[in-house]
Amino acid sequence: MAKNKPEGYLSAKESRRISKSNRKITNAMEKKRKRKNVPESEYLTQMHDSKNAVEFDNLHTYFFTDAGVVKSVDGVTFEVPIGKTVGVVGESGCGKSVTSLSLMQLLQRPQGQVVEGEIRLNLGDKAYDVTKMPNSELQKLRGNFMSMIFQEPMTSLNPVFRIGNQVDEVISLHDGEGKTKEDIKKRTIELLEMVGIANSDGVYKMYPHELSGGMRQRVMIAMALACNPRIIIADEPTTALDVTIQAQVLDLLKNLKDKINSSIMFITHDLGVIAEMADYVVVMYAGRIVEKGTADDIFHHPAHPYTIGLMASKPVVGKQVDKLYSIPGKVPNPINMPNYCYFKDRCEMCVNGCDGDYPCEVSISETHKVSCYRYNEENKAKTEGGEA
């Protein structure tokens, strides 16, 4: 019998051992986080480029589960320039949302931990490393410096409080000094009007269940923008919406971004939305970045086989194909990642080098970077020759 155990099977004993060793690691990390009076020098850093709003540098976010360590984000490096939109694309479970949660430091603790790397946040005159900041300091940044629009408007609003109360709360918590209740209410109604809610006085007194999906998403956006944040993280803000409402929400986000000159990190799996919104695109696969570049690079010259596959698998209006391309196989198990290229088992364009270690980043052009052996020096001539 014992031989017929399915793959990934864990005995209770084994699971206990893992959770015990995990607890040791996470406890040490939590202890370090919960220290009081952390000096500012500990999390003060320098931006590599002062034009960037956020720099993710070799970020590793792991989840210590009872089945083993899940490397949700495994060495992610990219930057969000000031006033630009960066789109993050990938399948579900590839670490898009975890990357953004790491920036907000809203990871499920104690299991979820940033184990390595920096997230540098540009505050104008100085820069902070978010991963080392204590919670009390972070609280001052969340909401008024960086804020997040969550994925599901249905579940992210509190059903027992009125819309007005929920937006008021954000303002009074983060930007409420010296403001009276009336001021705050006025600001909330102004915000609701800004996101295109016509009956803002009425909506102020409504409960979330009285609103439609699109309206709830607008309320979420109003909450996120309440304190004019410099960085907006939009985590699949339109996935649950219809195309017509999606069009309204995207227009709204674009206009607002220009109005308050903030940067947007836009997470989605819809390539059409990315093409429209983003200046830069980051493609993630299994916790790593496989390709990044400007929107033009990615959509006109996709380099990584995964990006190419992703684009081919989406039906496009006006482009009739007989059969959609579908990427064969499935994402590798996040607990036991292979030590070669994660995409190799599903890749139809393998070259000789693919059996080696995980490929390092290769620059195709100044802005366009890809992690694939096809573009290494020795293979470059070959692939280019083959395609030409």
Place this chain on the structure above:
Amino acid sequence: MANTKAGGAEKNGKAAEEALSKKLPESGETAENAKEASKKGGVEIVKGQYTPVKYDEQYILMVNALKKYFPIKGGMVSKTIGWVKAVDGVTFNLKRGTTMGLVGESGCGKTTTGRTILRLSGEKTDGQVLFNGQEVYDLTAKEMRALRTKMQIIFQDPFSSLSPRLPVGEIIGEAVREHELVPKAEFDDYIDKVMDNCGLQPFHKDRYPHEFSGGQRQRICIARALALNPEFVVCDEPVSALDVSIQAQIINLLKDLQDQYKLTYLFISHDLSVVEHISDTVGVMYLGSLVEYGSTENIFSHPLHPYTEALFSAIPVPDPDVRMNRIVLEGSIPSPANPPSGCKFHTRCKHCTQRCKEEVPVQKEVEPGHFVVCHLYDK
């Protein structure tokens, strides 16, 4: 409060619509006239005031002026004080072996249409549903049960439409056994074959739904529907809950199965690019009514109804250089309990005239096989 309003508005609408319905010409009984009748559908509000269609061999499904209202209960004794007009006059014909896409915003009645056709949500309010020439709602319970094997549905959410307590083999095989489609001795082999066709490993038969990923679960749902060897399948947003790469697999699977078994699909989705890929004909719904209906090519290359135009202009294109000419619709979809008078779209339409506010438009065939419900196209 809103409910009492609904009652009043309905009365007004009723009078106007009744006046209109009198203008309807008498229709003959040939197949040609069946088409004519379908054009005139959706005018009436009094029960039975539609022109009945006659069965035409080439169509597996003929839906004529179908209506489904849900009562709004209120007051001390829960009496009906209004109706939610979820489906309000839908008319289309579906050819054998083809796919019809049904698109529209959420809440416009796509799913209710699908369910009403299958007689899954109680009695219809009005209209006709002819499946192979047989009125579905005239059948007795026993006959209906026999017909169920011929028409099946794939539900929207593969996470909530599978019983967590049944192993996969049982989920797929339950209905097969109940309907005694195959002899007992061949039952196991039959289930293996069905699972294999749908891209599932037959040895997964004893596993439970929670052990599968989203794409696999959707395959189970498809296998469950196809195990009964149906002729007609309603696919209710089968790929909305799935990832892009898995979407492609499921769409390909549905297409392959269609070729293999000569299936007819009614494909309900709000993802227009998917609908364009899979459908032969497309119907666009707005607030319970079919506003435009025609072949996929016609509808996508030159949409006629202002709503269709706006809907299609909002499809995001995966090309950063394409600057979109998007028509953003103001406001949101009105309440189906209290729909606007006249043309239902007039509150958001940029071509709105006085006539649109007063008169209900009828379905017109603007070019062969391309129907639209709009005053703009009156000759």
